[in-house]
Amino acid sequence: MERELSDRGLTDVIVSSTGCLKVCDRGPAMVIYPENWWYGKVENESVIDEIIDALEDGKTAEKYIL
DSSP: OHHHHHHTTOOSOOOOOOSOOSOGGGOSOEEETTTTEEEOOOOSHHHHHHHHHHHHTTOOOGGGBO
């Protein structure tokens, strides 16, 4: 994941793992800070690509936002 981000020129990003985010019924989940955007159903790389594409445009990936 970090390599994909740096390949896209997103070098000021940190990827970290966490424990339970209390959204199991909508997980796997991902949170983008400092925007505090919560994404659910992040189940494969194509979803991650959509989210990163939106981030690059300064937008949210509405389809997955919680």
